[in-house]
Amino acid sequence: MRCLFLIYCLLKSYVMATAQTAFSPTTYPHLFEQSLKPFYHGVASGDPLADRVIIWTKITPATPAKTIKGQWQMATDPAMKNLVKTGKFNTNAAKNYTVKIDVLGLQAGTTYYYQFMALGAKSLVGRTQTAPNQACEHLRFAVVSCSNYEAGYFNAYAKIAQRHDLDAVIHLGDYIYEYGQGGYADSTLKDQRKVQPKHEILSLEDYRTRYSIYRLDKDLRSVHQQHPFIVVWDDHETANDSYKGGAENHSDSEGSWANRHAIARQVYAEWLPIRGEAQSIYRKINYGNLADLILLDTRLEGREKQIKDIKDTQLYAENRTILGVNQREWFLKELKSSQAQWKIVGNQVIFAEFNIGWAAAAIPGYTAEQLESRFLDIWDGYPAERTKIIDFLKTNQINNVVFLTGDFHTTFAFDIAQRPTVWSEKGKQPDYLPETGVGSVAVEFVSPSITSGNFGEQLGEMRAKMLEYQMNKPLPNGINPNPHMKYADLTRHGYYILDLTKQKAQADWYFVDTIKQVSDNEVFTEAWFTNDKDNHLQKSATPSANKKQSKVPAPK
């Protein structure tokens, strides 16, 4: 017995030592807000449908527990008096003590409040909303991407949390970044924000710890508390420039890609309020007769490896794919069968043709070939598949398609045409008139980053502003590389509001004044819209109007 007791003591001290070194309220008390114990990471909701929504929380027990039992409840008021649904849950270490409930049997187009109870404590109250089922006059979404913890403060998330007439927040990915401390940081921040773990994330515990520190950020916690999220991943939820079979930022010395990829999916499903296990994330979310959100995965589902040289003939192969055959077939079917007025495509990387000859032209001694440069991690690297999609829209006379895009850390608004400009293919004419938008088949709104580095930070404000001006002006050879680019901002951070009515689909860009310190200031800059069935952009002098009714916020 004594021998067993000694072994028990040794094991216990080992567990305690491990717990002490892990990322926990004990080891990092300044990051874990004690008043929220054990629900330090707050609450979240997502993937709303007309009759259901996912609600989420995470419990951090003081000592490892085999199973934690708790309850959840949903009400129509923030005081949680008028309960409409209640239930029980179990969670455990295998789920990283996360809790995800699909609350069924709800009313369409309705605001709800929810809360969790466990270990003798209550979580924050969250606010969420179901999607409408049929008649719908007005939808408003905040659209975001690219929130790098070490690059700055999440002031844009805080501003979105202060809005009370949004249907949901659409997050287009790069919700976390995988690098180690200092790997992709802004060293000029007022107070440095250091990620955990210190090294690049590779293991199951690494990925969990990275999500944990992000979700302790009070602004990210607050925006999740106030709005349901509709999320897709981009590359950094696994590793930079990922594709189905690997990533730029993954080498064999870091273990198998299949294993890393599986870990990243598992932890994404644990920590984000997405329905299911995230084995595939492409899906449709209907918002009544006004909109279908068609969400794509251009990273892990079927993307072939990036090609680096625009002269490589494989780049133009007929069957080259960023979606994979199954996802493409599904996407085209959804576009064609959608009964909703607006087909909103949640997409990671820039879909419109995007020539970067302006960058080459800034370098002394450039060649004519360099003026045709492209980024090949975006849809420009998969031209045949983009052609198929644009042809499909034309052939089937599908109107009102709006691409929402993240990834690039910059603001753009594009018309989408098959041939917006003519370059080296002599004898062919553009099929697009920039003055009128004739030839455009869809539009695209690209979100600035929440914090991730942009051209302004990489090149300096002055040079970035010069490039911004030059991007859709004629080059020295007389060709305008991007006549379909209506708006560009390379230096600011923030988000846009996607406002949908029967008349138009509009994006209003809001930028925060700084990410280098906590700030509550934002400014509206420009708004661009397409009228019903126009399929091309016009500038609006004013931002879209708020909804007639404002919701009561969830209590802080």
Ligand SMILES: [Fe+2]
């Ligand atoms: Fe990013």
